[in-house]
Amino acid sequence: MAMLEVNNIHTYYGNIHALKGVSITVEEKEIVTLIGGNGAGKTSTLRTISGLLKPRLGDIYFEGEKISDTPAHELVYKGITMVPEGRGIFARLTVFENLDMGAYSQPDRFTFDDDLDRVYQLFPRLKEREKQVSGTLSGGEQQMLATARALMANPRLLLMDEPSMGLAPILVESVFETIVEINKTGTTILLVEQNATVALSVANRGYVLQTGEIVLKDSAENLRKDEMVQKAYLGIE
Amino acid sequence: MKDLIKQGLRLGSIFGVVIIFLILFGLTSTLSDILGEFVNLESRTRTGNPGGLMILFALLSLWAGSSASASDRSNWKSALVSGVSVSLIIGLFVAAFILLVGFLDSADVEMRDYLAQLDHLSVQFLLYGRSLIAGVLITFGIFLIFGILGALLAYWYEAKQAGEVIQKQVLVLKEKALDSKLAKQYKENPRSKWIGYGLLGLVVFITPQFLGKYWNYAMGTVGIYVLMGLGLNIVVGLAGLLDLGYVAFFAIGAYTAGLLTAPAPLPLQIGFWPVLIFSIVMAAFAGILLGIPVLRMRGDYLAIVTLGFGEIIRVLIRSDMLAPYVGGPQGIRDIAGPSLFGIAFSGKAYLYLIIIAILLIILFTNYLQNSKVGRAWMAMREDETVAQAMGINTLYYKLMAFATGAAFAGLGGALFAARNQYTGPADHTLMVSINVLSLLIVGGMGSIPGVIVGAFVLKGLPEILRELDLYRLLVFGGLLVFMMIIRPEGIWPAPRRRMELHEGELDVLPPEESLVGKEG
Amino acid sequence: MSETKPKKTTGRVNSFKIIQAIISVLFLAFLSWRLYNVISSGVYGPDTWVRFAISGLIIGSVYAVIAIGYTLVYGILFMINFAHGELMMIGAFSGYFVFEALKSIPVAATGMSFLDSYQIISVVLAFIVGMFMAALSGYFLEKIAYRPLRGAPRLIPLISAIGASIFLQNAAQVTFGPQRRTYTNPDALLRSQGWRIPIGGEEVILTYTGVLTFVLSILLLIGLYTLVMRTRYGRSMRAVAENKQTAALMGINVDRIISNTFIISGALGGAAGVMWGIHNGIIYHFVGFIPGIKAFTAAVLGGIGNIPGAMVGGLLLGIVESLGPAALGIDFQLKDVIAFSILVLILIFRPSGIVGEVLTEEKV
């Protein structure tokens, strides 16, 4: 049984039909990437999975349990966490307080300290800035914070929405290194990226989304070789 | 099944509590009188009509029963279950309450010292003039029988028709029409537009002929609030500046007109027309004067400062300090009304004067709205920082919005004072600001017809609600909340606002809110 | 108009700043001149000044407690809960009924009423019931009048709040009657009884009710500050305030937090109501309106959305109201004029209130 199963979901913004029957499966311990142009519906897909949007049609199953009607905050307790597009840090809270919020769903104070150590090891920069109000961090630091915060919830499935957006090349590299590292510790990752080249280099499998529909799915390897993908998303002509 | 019962219990307790509150408010007496009169039942007690009360309870339980069965009307059994559970609970709630007050009453407890509507007479009324046990049992019986009846009737009605699907389709079509409506705005056929306007104008000009004195007066008040609404629409609706002290400019207009035309306290007695202009200028000037120090503040800071300004003006005009110059709490009497060629405007003629003023203001508002000024205001409302980066001198445009809004209010104030031939501090309370703001939003912000409809609702409705007497403001407050919940975009919204409020509302948690639009 | 000629090098902004500065300086000069006159004329003895200060601090502390209710709700929903003053009124009435009920229960052992026999318990009971009823009302207020409007532009819940305020005022009027009522305090808290402190040859009364009010307010403020700034629960409230969607992604139940905020804010309003009743004695259906507006002003003065700000704002407003007219030799009738003028003045120099964050410039 797949860890996450998205069955033919249709999601709307009022009368805008954003997702027109998207189906995705993610197996445990995988990195799966969703690529697609602007407005293809990548973010909408992630938001629907994470419970921020409700599909009007279709179901979502997480570890065999139907979750398409579960509100977002309860999904966190089930093990799904999202790093939202644009980072969504709490700008007026300090770095530490942001991380504490990440651990909101974790009842145990002891594991909190361990978890904190773990993410500080992953992002030493954040430890330096522990007391800084996070709104004044630079873009890259904010991205680290958002990722670290999500890890504080010990997710089993991590949804990441464009973690490399607006980052300097050197940081893009390190973000993807981190993603691989997180995945190695046993976290399943569903990754949305514009930077398809890099995304496909770390992912096991991928889906291509176009105007709210899945047009292609394959292993990352094959997708990278796909002519259409190369032309439309990798900028290779 | 369990869900049905649970839902029934929930709904039943809501209805039960509401009915108990109706009794506590004494609304049961009023409503029973109205109902009793409606079916010609003779009133038997001073506090209400017992027969009417039975009808009231019966109607309420019908309603409760039918809405309880709404969740599942697939078969008559489930309707019955919902009906029974809901009516049992309501019956228990209300009967227990009446039993309690009946008991207290028979123990000679003076309830009305604490609860104004409960005394021996009203308890007798609640018991239909019968004994405690009989009265309570009747009440319980009514709720039980009619609650179940309501549920079954609803099931029966639904079984007969299956029109739901069609309804949904209509909804979708309506939404689709929305976008194109705005698109049409630029290309609309001017001829048909003018014909429409012409017809409307004709109606507007004929109606006063058929209104009595009272409605002419009431409509005049509505008209003056339309003027103010149009002014505040510029400040709040277009420029996005929340002004809670709008009454200040209304007061300045009214007092300027009053002081310059009345014999006392200042013996000036200048004629109406020049003073009207002067009132507008004074109000606009006050708008600028207030604007200079405060317009750099954002959002709610501006709101509280303007609220303060309104209060300052009100406190000042009733203060001892200024009493010798502005009349103090007694206000100004014998304000001169306008006259033209020796004929004084009064009654109908005055209403026409107000209508002409409204039409002029609508014209100007339209011009402004569709010019670079209007766009600058809107841009400021949406994102002030970026608006400034577009080369818009935001302070200048804010001042202009403030001054224009103030000028309209000043016009309203002058017309108001001259019509009543009296003005005093009690005419310029915070409630005026609140009413104008509310009419704007109830009507539909940013839309001129909305302002007019809003003024009718806000100032006309309380006049209509006079029937309800003591409960006028109670019902008014409740309706305001109800209105916002069922139709937040207002009765007649601008297409722009309508789409703002309806797009994305269905499935999404809200993004961060801003004052008038969605983005910060 | 003027904006089309970009010749002058000093922008319009600067001329506005200059005008503002001139206005402020003139105003300050006027204030100091009046103050100097009053003090040098010696109308008021030291005891009088102390009396002014005491009365200002007490009323200010109540404003502060009410103001926090505004600030909490504002901080989380960015809406002005116009009906907050009515929650205070509900608290005041609840406390009144508790006292009346306890007064009517005789206690055989002491031969007095429950109220006078167990005074501390009675007062605590009044506060508990007052806070509970107001909190309950706050909860339902949010559920009925505001929650359906969560996504709407902010003016819409504001109007709904105004409607709710009008409704609650009039509901209280028809239910409890239009007449005013007096709190019958237990004996130990008789109004106008207190410690007599000799100052400048006169005795100044520091009333028991006043001290109770002040101390309780400060305790509530400290408790609340700790809750919001120092606990994880408080952090989650702030997180919801900043971004509801992301907060939900952290596992925070946004609806619950908002409900709880209204409950806390209502309880504070209720406490303020009971304090008001005990200290000032007279309550009626309209009793919440003026303090509500004042407290809202206080919240803005301090920097809305900010708890210490509400505290400072409340106390300052109380003091300005009681000391201002005397210090400036102006009629007391004009105290609101003074209070609002000072509000404007302070906001000109500190546009986000006294304690409000000084975000030098908005991030672009």
Next chain:
Amino acid sequence: GGAAKAPDVCAENPDETVCAVIEEGSTIKIGYAGPMAGDYSAFGIDISNAGLLAVDDAGEFNGFTFELLIEDTQGSGEGGASVANLYVSDPDVVAIAGHTFSGSTAAAIPIYNAARLPMLSPSATKADLTDGPQDVFNRIPFTDDLQGQFAAEYLYNVLGVTKLAVMHDGDAYGKGVAERVQEVYMSLGGEVVAVEAVTPGETDYSAVLTDIGASDPEAIYFGGYYPECAVIAQGMPVAGMEDVLLFSDDGSYGEAFIELAGPHAEGVYAATGAPLDSAAKAEFDAYFESIYGDPPGAISTFTWHGYDIVDALIQTIKSVAILGDDGSLYIPREALVEAVNGLSGYEGLTGVLTCNGGECNASGPSFQVVQDGAWVIP
């Protein structure tokens, strides 16, 4: 004298603006206008409650019954004008019992004057209301000027107060009385040491009382209504004025004041237009209490006035109205105005009323003091 001419007028001039025609089956309407909701609703509710009893007592008249319409003015000028227009446009309204509050009355007078509706107010006391180019306004309470003068004389001559602080609530009524007190008191040779106004509706006046206390008055005169007066009475000891006398007007008189001020009510003086005890009053009091639960005077001091104005209007209407052959009742409006203006020797609960230039109660106020929790004549 107008009644004699009435049939001709109505026959010649069937216009409803000249002659009210009450058709069979309708009621003869009298309009009451006052604050029914909001801050000062206590007055409107109390007065109209008493008025309703007068209508009950009136019974049938030639097969017609009377009806008291009650409308809310919120006490404001705008509300007053609005209600006035409402009544004016109802042809069955023949007389106005009201308005309550001077501001609302001032705004309404010109409207009634134009429509020729006689007014008899229970409580609008501002002195100059009876002036001006109108002849429809009458009232039964004594004017603010009269009350102020009596109070000042009482304070100076009877109580021997030499240093007086004057306070009022900033509203037309309270301020009018207070200013008159100040004027007369100073002309008598007294010293007014402080004048301050308070904001009505507030329940804490400690600061302003401290200010007053600093000027060491022997007595405070307060012009306004009982709620504010009670707050002042409560606040005086804390402001260091335990021994200072508090003296107020008839807006403060009544049981409600004692209830509100509790022990602090002791020794407070107030003026009252409440009638002297009489058999009729005792009977009315008992009846009123049995219906409404509170005794008259508990909610406002104008309960008896409320009864009297409605009753006096009913009596006057009866004296003017003529039953036509068609079964309708004809009431010539001008004659009714004259009849109300000429009301004379009417024996009501508030005393014997005789209208003269709009003033129907020539007698001045009496003063009472609270002793042992009750108002007594000192």
Next chain:
Amino acid sequence: MSILETRNVTKRFGGLSAVDNVTLQIPEGSIYSIIGPNGAGKTTLYNCITGFYPADEGDMLFNGKSLMGLSPDRITRLGISRTYQNIRLFPAMTALENILVGAHPQLKSNYVDAFLHTPRQRAEEKKALEDAQDLLNFVGLKGKGDLFARGLPYGEQRRLEMARALANKPKIILLDEPTAGMNPNESVTMMRFIQSLRDELGITILLIEHDMKVEMGISEFIYVLDFGQLIAKGTPGEIQKNPQVIESYLGRGAA
């Protein structure tokens, strides 16, 4: 001669120097770029130039005239337009209205004209509408003028933002990460478009980018910021080889 010049500009936030002593010169008709790690102070520098933040030290010259102390609206009216790192359109206004707002400084009619709807105002308004329509077509949003800005897809919003900036008829336009959130393919299209602005309209361009392909593809000269300071400048070729830039910004993989 340089159209825009900053001289030793410094901007501090508390103790942090977000922009530290930066001197740049942008010649007329060129495409210049600023790059640097996150938090280097690039956006802050833009904010100083456009008047959102008052610079603490230094001077900024536009065509030789100082911009110091001018308000943002005044600076815009001189002919400097910009776009934002996070798109900031007027969401509840239509695309066309957004552009018309951008054209605000071009319209000479005043408040009274607007109030009275004078012929002069009407004529101007008509012209402005036509111009806006042209611009809309130019950026490839033909036919979408009546749609609300918030309803447009991301890429179109970016373009609309550019059209709005162009409506001011600017002499120089400051772009802040115009290709952020675009896939490589879309980025190339955007790059072409930016080039056409300079080539067809003759507008000078200053660009902030993290996408090296774009950066290296179109810019003629690059300034590199780190910790607020200028650490390098040169042609794309030079910059790519600069070890300091590789160390702090590009990373070894990119070289």
